[in-house]
């Protein structure tokens with residue numbers, strides 16, 4: 271009989287202890303869950319912000335290329351037309367006819383170029399383009415400027431369901447790499463390769479310019495003081511891609527990106 275209070279006390283103690291443990295585990299699980307959800311939410315916000323920034327930068331870069339295109343290409347065509355028309359001599363029938371015919375051809379070209387440019391300015395159109403088409407357009411603008419010879423090699427086909435946000439970020443990384451070639455490399459050739467495999471996409475942008483000594487530059491915080499290289503690494507990381515910049519003095523630079531695809 272005298273064991274009963276001991277059993278009750280022990281039982282109560284075990285019960286309270288178990289209840290305490292359960293409460294503790296439940297509480298700490300809740301805490302961890304809340305922290306995890308908060309972290310996920312924060313990552314989502316970071317990704318959204320970065321996506322928006324990349325979108326704005328891409329538009330800015332596209333506007334810049336297009337304003338150059340209008341100035342260098344369409345502007346030049348229109349100046350030629352003006353020259354043709356202003357040198358027409360009404361009494362010289364043969365030359366007038368020739369100048370009018372050349373002007374018509376030039377006008378057709380200007381109209382076609384303008385139509386093409388207005389399509390490029392349409393965001394929806396840009397979103398619908400494959401990565402290779404976007405790269406092709408970017409390279410054709412560089413090629414037209416006349417300082418670089420560019421090539422684009424594409425292997426395989428883009429999956430129709432490639433995440434548009436990832437596509438945008440990859441394109442933005444490519445734009446920065448190409449910008450760097452134009453600004454810093456003093457290169458003659460730019461070779462871009464895009465390989466679509468079933469489980470990954472590989473993009474490489476290689477120039478034959480002056481290159482640089484990578485050991486003198488931090489590959490984590492970006493090369494020298496620019497934010498461009500830092501952004502390329504950071505954005506690649508955000509979409510789960512591997513990114514590297516390889517360079518040696520006098521041997522050009524290679525920007526390389528591998529995006530694993532969900533199977």
Ligand SMILES: Nc1ncnc2c1ncn2[C@@H]1O[C@H](COP(=O)(O)OP(=O)(O)OP(=O)(O)O)[C@@H](O)[C@H]1O
Pocket residue numbers: 450451453454455477479480481482492493494495496497498499500522523
């Ligand atoms: N393709 C390249 N060839 C030679 N040097 C390069 C190349 N890409 C980058 N660099 C060097 O690395 C430096 C850092 O590049 P980064 O893109 O980070 O900055 P930036 O282009 O100078 O400025 P920002 O991109 O912020 O406008 C450049 O200043 C340049 O010296």
Ligand SMILES: [Mg+2]
Pocket residue numbers: 446449450496497498499
């Ligand atoms: Mg840069």
